[in-house]
Amino acid sequence: MNRKITSILMSFSLIFSIVPFYNVSAIVDDSNNLDDYTAAKQEVPSDYEITTVDENGNVISLETVEQNMPDTSDDLDEKDLFVQPEEQSRARASNSSVSVVNFRTKSSSKENTEYKEDGTNRDGYTNGYYAADAAFLGYDNEVSPTKVKFMQSGVIGWVNLNEVEVLDYTSSSVQTLSKYYVKNGRLYHGISTKLSNTAYSSNLDCGVKPSYLKDNTDYYSYDGHYFYEGSTYSSYKTMLEDYKTNVRTHSVNSSNPYYNYYQYLSHRSLTTYNASQLNQAISYFSKDNSKMRNEGNAFISNQNTYGTNAMLMIGVAANESSWGSSNIAQNKNNLFGHHAYDKDPNGSANGYSSVDYSIYYHSAIFLSKGYLDPITDYRYYGAFLGDKASGIGVKYASDPYWGEKAASICWKVDNYLGGTDSKKYTIGIKDTLSNLHSVVNIKNSSNANSTTLYSTYPTSSKISNKTLAPSNFAFLILKDGKSNGYYKIQSDGSIDSTRSKIVVQSEYNYDSNYAYIPTNSITIVSNGSNSSSQLNTSNVEGQPTGKTDSEPTLYYQSNCQNVGWLNQVNEPNTTGTTGRSLNLYQLKFDLKNANPTAYLSGKIYNSKGWKTYDKINNDTVVGDESSPIQVINFSANCLTGYKLQYRVHSADIGWQSWIDEGNNAGVSGKNIQAIDFRIVKDSSITRVPGIYYSQHLSNMGWTNNLVNGNGYGNISENLEGLKIGIDNLSNYNLTIKTLNTQNKDNTYTNVTNSTVIGSTGQSLGLKMINMSLSNSNNYELKYRVYIDGNWTKWISQGNDCGSKNTGVIKDIQIKLVYVSHITSVRH
DSSP states (O other), rough: OOOOOOOOOOGEEEEEEESSSOTTTSSSOOOOGGGTHHHOOOOOOOTTTEEETTSOOOOEEHHHHHSSSSSSOOOOOOGGOOOOHHHHHOOOTTTTTTTEOOOOOOSSTTEEEEETTTTTOOEEEEEEOOOOOEEEEEEEESOOEEEEEEEEEEEEEEEEEGGGGEEEETTTTOOOOOOEETTTEEEEEEOOSTTTTTSSSSEEEEEETTSOOTTTTTEEEESSOOOEESHHHHHHHHHHHHHHHHHHHHSSTTTOOOOOOOTOSSSSSSSSSOOOHHHHHHHSSSSSTTTTOHHHHHHHHHHHHHHHHHHHHHHHHHHHHTTEEEEEHHHOOOOSSOOEEEEEETTOOTTSSOOOOOOOHIIIIIIIITTTTTTTTTTTTTTSSOSSSSSTTTOOSSOTHHHHHHHHHHHHHHHTSSSOOOSSSEEEEEOOSOOOOOOOEEEEETTTOOOOEEEEEEEETTSSOOOOOOOEEEEEEEETBBTTTTEEEEEESOTTTTTTSSSOOOOOOOOOOOEEEEEEEOOEEEESSSSSOOOOSSSOOOOOOOOOTSHHHHHHHHTTTTTOOOEEETTSSSEEEESSSHHHEEEEEEEEOOTTTTTEEEEETTEEEEEEEEETTTTEEEEEETOOOOEEEEESSTTEEEEEEEEETTTTTEEEEEEETOEEEBBBTOOOOEEEEEEOOTTTOOOEEEEEEEEEEEETEOOOOTTTTTTOOOOOEEEEEEEEEEEEEOOOOEEEEEEEETTTTEEEEEEOTTOOOEEESOOEEEEEEEEEESSSEEEEEEEEEEEEEEEOOOTTTTTEEEEEEEEEOOOEEEEEEEOOSSSSBBB
């Protein structure tokens, strides 16, 4: 018996899912016509096809997978896995037994298994054909039991004894238990759909492994948050002992629970990818006939209008419709497996008139006005995908790992597109143990006496127990929003204009729908890089520069009030907003395709006065995050033949005229809300010459270009070579003499930026350098070197710096000195 699945057997690993003609828990879309338990009692329609998805996103039927999967016994068939209650009673496990609960006891995958959540007594349902095993936590009565306590997919529940089978961990019927494992730096969840199988049927990508997990190692976990190392009897027993006492003391991460980013990311968030990128990913993963192809605009448009993350919707759609190739997707334009009930007048009773309408209905009605409504919808367990303890998956699907499977597709898309979407947001969790059910009130401001907008329990009239909230409840924490003992969060529901109550509507405004939660009720489990859910659509983006790739082009972005850093744009596009009274606080710039010595300088004015920036690099942040910009003044330096222009949009004034570099734009007392920049040709503009140089250092190679007197900062490696160029100066003559560590003199004449001064790859350091510049319009060189632990004094051109009696040069600084008045030159 082999419970540790080998890498060979993992080749059978598949993501287990149902491609529905109807979705079990989403079959009815009008919650007003349901009681809380209708979906759980619903049988799976007879025209379901059970499918799996492999690690590459390919959809394969479960029947095919299990037919090709090696079994430990040809004699052990499906009927052997179901034990009648009277048979169980003759060899029943005790409450202290190390046992497994087998949920795959139904004769058909069409039947769900019902249970009650421990502590809250709320109804739940699962399906053993999605996941067979659960952790055994005991009986209700050890002598005459009628119910079994278990944990699966984060929920602690009670199931009727005659609905399941309790098997000893060492039973020959138990070959494969669900486990997490790490491979090539990523965390995967292998899920067993039949305990006698010798390989997983599901293999879910959970993203980059947390640091405390080891490569090529298995871990038990039935909540997905705390991991028990090894696939052994001992590790499984240790896990059960912790579960039974409601602790995680013996897990490898007892003080640092893991939460799958996409599984616990609120739908009230924004993907960083645009429609074109999403279309590219969908085309890569889907078949030619996929109904999901070219729907990137629909996903993004509905995200922006109804507040439902496009990436998460794609994860659900791909999982539910086999990447748009299932029968219901092909024949009914239904990507999400739910029933339309003739809501679409042009569609049929279980279909939509178009794929676009299917995406709209899922976003606006099923999610924004349904599952994400914290006031009137009984299905509200949070705005994230989740599992069976919390999230949309509690009521959406009988598959206990539905949320994790949709999240695994999000990870695949993100990885394919470069990995820039994941970990943008900060996520906080209420109650990181499944037995905790505290109620937390969500406020309209960071004050305990402020208005409560909603709470962390479903408040629908159909919910009987309103004193116990779901555990593992996720919130999206907004950046720079911690105040007075509260976190600023993205509200799950839409807030009215007075910010006093939740309103039930489809439309969602990211800017205005924020709320507050006490910091002491939340554990931060993921720190985001830019946790902001405001739309950046006020940037005017996509306009061409009108320039060739070789012409200097300015890129820029702004830090906007209540929004954060907007997307970077290039000239002549707008950064900022208009018509929304949102001020700009800071700016960043990136000057591309310019000559090496070109750079920006400038100053800004705010309520604190003027602040000057002599040289603006790519990493320079211009402005103050606490004070809006009112006036700007920038210049492009050493950029011959071009000049910088800009214009601003100020509060109460609007757009003002274009201003040439070196002049003020804006009005004192009026905050700037948007800015345009452009670099334009102007043949009358000449600039002062500038020098740039790159150093070749031992054990390091060539450095980036240094300009106008800057050094690299090296004090340990030997300087072996140089390349030197001069901008904005024609017909100059540069001569350089050197002495290397073999005391060999070299002279270089007519030096250009491609001349290698010194050597590379020969381990010959330079000990002395002498430079002379002629035909230079009254500009001369000065230079100094770092040698023998100190900088030398500045040396005028034509003189030696260093000698055969000194050590090896480590660093060098070179600058051009203006020695007489030059006319018609602008800085």
